[in-house]
Amino acid sequence: MPATPAENIRLRSALDALPAYVPGKPAADDGVRRFKVSSNESPFEPLPQVVEAVNRATLHANLYPDMGALDLREAIADHHSTSRRAVGPENIALSTGSVAVSGDLVRALVDPGDEVVFAWRSFEAYPILVRSHGGVDVQVPLTPAFEHDLPAMAEAITERTRLVILCTPNNPTGPALTTAQIEDFLARVPDHVVVALDEAYREFVDPVRLADTARLFAEHGNVVLLRTFSKMQGIAGLRVGYAVAHPRLAAALGQVTVPFGASSIAQAAALATFEPDAAAELEHRAAWIREQRGRLEQVLAAQGWELPVSQGNFVYFPLGERSAEFAAFADARGLVVRAYGTDGVRVTVGEREANDLLLSIAQEWREAQEG
Numbered sequence: 001m002p003a004t005p006a007e008n009i010r011l012r013s014a015l016d017a018l019p020a021y022v023p024g025k026p027a028a029d030d031g032v033r034r035f036k037v038s039s040n041e042s043p044f045e046p047l048p049q050v051v052e053a054v055n056r057a058t059l060h061a062n063l064y065p066d067m068g069a070l071d072l073r074e075a076i077a078d079h080h081s082t083s084r085r086a087v088g089p090e091n092i093a094l095s096t097g098s099v100a101v102s103g104d105l106v107r108a109l110v111d112p113g114d115e116v117v118f119a120w121r122s123f124e125a126y127p128i129l130v131r132s133h134g135g136v137d138v139q140v141p142l143t144p145a146f147e148h149d150l151p152a153m154a155e156a157i158t159e160r161t162r163l164v165i166l167c168t169p170n171n172p173t174g175p176a177l178t179t180a181q182i183e184d185f186l187a188r189v190p191d192h193v194v195v196a197l198d199e200a201y202r203e204f205v206d207p208v209r210l211a212d213t214a215r216l217f218a219e220h221g222n223v224v225l226l227r228t229f230s231k232m233q234g235i236a237g238l239r240v241g242y243a244v245a246h247p248r249l250a251a252a253l254g255q256v257t258v259p260f261g262a263s264s265i266a267q268a269a270a271l272a273t274f275e276p277d278a279a280a281e282l283e284h285r286a287a288w289i290r291e292q293r294g295r296l297e298q299v300l301a302a303q304g305w306e307l308p309v310s311q312g313n314f315v316y317f318p319l320g321e322r323s324a325e326f327a328a329f330a331d332a333r334g335l336v337v338r339a340y341g342t343d344g345v346r347v348t349v350g351e352r353e354a355n356d357l358l359l360s361i362a363q364e365w366r367e368a369q370e371g
């Protein structure tokens with residue numbers, strides 16, 4: 001015990017009410033071979049171009065990264081530019097994953113007591129980010145189809161609202177919003193309220209269903225897009241994500257973000273994902289995930305499951321009170337899944353073997369219910 005006890009430190013009272021971020025469970029080390037499909041990670045190893053870029057960047061790890069991360073921000077801006085609409089580096093704000101960028105948004109917009117509206121159940125980081133920065137989270141229940149209830153979310157906006165987060169596709173339930181749905185919603189939001197579209201899973205959306213969020217961004221000064229390199233690009237362990245925002249907001253994000261957040265290694269890796277061969281291979285991998293998701297949904301439906309239509313790299317079983325039981329059932333059979341209290345269970349689309357195992361577990365569960 002130190003002479004001055006740490007018990008006397010005055011922690012912020014907000015911490016008492018903070019839900020813990022529960023990471024996807026690691027696979028237990030008890031001899032059973034398990035697949036970890038609890039964190040929406042990519043089942044693919046990093047691309048060789050990424051590994052090479054990381055190795056090269058490591059040689060200069062004694063140096064701080066480029067503070068402005070200009071090369072990467074330019075590459076990201078090019079990626080978001082079309083012949084009709086230019087996006088420049090002044091539109092890009094980076095940090096250590098898009099979770100961190102979401103936190104930057106809260107810090108840039110929310111004074112103590114200001115409100116942030118989002119759907120629930122959605123990404124479990126949102127309440128933590130909002131409350132830990134002194135904001136008030138306003139959670140609007142999903143519809144019975146596990147989709148955002150946009151009319152109710154519009155109703156929930158008050159004088160104190162500074163930010164609305166739409167998670168599309170929604171983690172953990174899967175449905176994605178259409179361009180028209182978002183556009184109708186934006187028409188009901190005062191223009192001083194920022195609307196963040198968290199598109200962490202955008203690359204897994206069926207191409208015919210992709211919302212034209214680039215146009216919505218271009219037309220609405222209060223729209224910001226949140227993107228990550230963790231999911232489709234598969235470098236979750238390196239921690240890099242970004243916002244596409246109008247310059248005034250992008251600059252504000254730059255003011256509040258951790259200096260030198262995205263490491264030089266993360267920046268180099270992210271940059272490598274834009275090399276044409278790398279980008280083509282990533283697109284190929286995303287198409288494979290979409291195809292596997294389609295296969296899972298088809299077989300699960302034939303087994304009698306009624307699941308929300310997922311546009312992410314995961315499927316959601318709305319098992320209610322039986323969620324924990326299903327998770328234990330799957331775990332005992334070699335599949336580590338993610339249970340959300342008494343709401344449901346999310347399972348990541350993984351390697352083929354993991355997906356096959358999910359199908360056999362899901363079938364066995366149903367037979368046990370019927371038997």
Ligand SMILES: *Cc1c(COP(=O)(O)O)cnc(C)c1O
Nearest residue numbers: 097098099123171200228230241
């Ligand atoms: C995984 C995920 C992110 C991305 O997190 P990173 O911090 O970039 O790894 C953001 N939003 C949602 C909804 C996610 O599921």
